[in-house]
Amino acid sequence: MTGMKIKQILIESKKILLVAHHNPDADALGSMLGMYEILVHHWGLSVEMAVDGVIPSNLSYLPYFFLIQDGFRPERFDTVVLLDCGGWSRTNFFETDELNIDWPNNLIVIDHHATSAGTPGVHYIDTSASSTSEILWKLIKTWGLQFNSKLATCLLTGIMFDTGSFQHSNTGIETFQAAAELLASGADFSGIRGGLYVKKSQALLKLWGTALKKMKYDHKRKLATSYVSVQDFKRCNATATDLEGLTNLMSTIPDVKFALLLSEGENGVVKGSLRTEQNNINVKNLAEAMGGGGHIKAAGFTLPARIEVQGGAWRVV
Template sequence: MNEGITEAEWSAAVAAIHSAVTADDTILLVCHVNPDGDALGSMLGVAQALVALGSTRLQATFPGPLTIPEPFAPMPGLHLLVAEDQAMARPDLLITFDAASESRLGKLRDRLETSGDSIVLDHHASFTGFGRHQLVAPTSAATAVIAAELVDRLGVALDRSIAECLYVGVITDTGSFRYELTTPAVHRLAARLVETGINPGEVSQRIFDSRTFGAVKLYGEVLSRAVLETEKRLVWTVATLDDLKRHDQPAHVLEGLIDGIRCTVEADVACLLKQVAPDEWSVSMRGRGGADVSRVAIALGGGGHRLAAGFTGRGSADEVMDQIRAAL
């Protein structure tokens, strides 16, 4: 199902996990900074599977403040999370999720050096090649798809809690089954997950269709300043820290805003600049097929997929947009 991962790689990763659980080793699971549904869902799904397998010394974490975006607050497995400053300093086994580069692990990237062994689960074409055992499949629709196969290969039966976490990962990175990597195999996996008893309507409403009125007003304001550059076939807009403060909203509400401009038919590339500091921006990019936005993102220090990528931009918003135009 996950092309690009050999049987030898699967066997080595599964053996490493079984060995760690049998020896009651310490296991640390880490996903990328500012985790989305795929990062959290794949990590918490596997974490619960390892507990079911018999792991008793396990932690899950991510870099930065231990803040869970509201759409993910009801997810099973959150009790396994610890703050990054409480994470094991020298775990026997490290497993990372949805991080294409070491930098995405923030201050926790040193665990790649201090851990006894490491396994990487990722699906980004821009994966930089770290970790000992690499379960990396750029053609997979989500890291959760790889995580689901790992759970199967570990011999752990899917229960409702594991399935809900994996389902969140799948629907997040497929845009609720709208994106091009949504294969028949992805639909078959979704069917298996739903068969455990989860409510797909309730989960999807929570992830995609639940916004406070303040967030709705914020979206309207940010979208109203969108700019269409016809010659570049580019549409873009900016969300500032002042916007968040004015509408009393946390930063995570901006994660779905890119969809408000990516549908622009006159543009092939959509960009959303989200301010994280006075001269620092988290840039989300989406393509409609004519341009490979991952090449742009990689050129600017980030990564991603052909139709979805991102990077951290520095300088003013206009300066970051000039960098994007030049790369395009």
């Protein structure tokens, strides 16, 4: 079994590095911090964590949050675990998934996204899971470990975030089973609720207001679109992580079949976030056509481009 093979690799490792995707969300952080709890406090292993980009400050209630680093020295680690991403390119630490160096000795990929990444190593991919945090819940049961409050808080955070608090179609029977067990194990539900849904910064609210004011509706395609420019981010004193959840809100408007939110980066890229609540629309196909990916109802892409505004219209150039 892949799960037991992963356990064997981990417990035989000398130094382990945990890495999540660039600009990590709550599932990426929840699964990574949960894995840290397992490796360090259950198995007594030597572990470090690293992510690139902006880390959402509203998730600072998570155990071990302040141990996350923004870089690493490869030669210090013999085993690497990639969480919530299918390859190195999604981490932003390397440009390609296939490294031209003899490192690391062991690479483990744990993800719930379908991927065609060329990253070598042991892959545990479960697209039926709501989140990488739910996959980790399954692995913990396979490994015969006991849940504690810290581990439960990390994993329930990831599950609640990726399911939109059990509203999205990726919510399954096992998702509820996992949530119930994690709550029974002492997950800090009040802290999770506050971090994910209650504590909204002024910067976030200003940015959302800016984007919603610009929103347009295409009656023919039943598409809601908006954009956020580099200047908007600066004016609102906001970051890209403050956009999390906005596309979901746009997709709930009556008669909207799917929503597209474009955001401009200072590094010469435009990111697109796609979301639908319709069962007969696959936004993943749209994202893949633009070189991106994701899920059937939630996907995204990144293009080397900028947003050009002329009058009341905008386009990506």
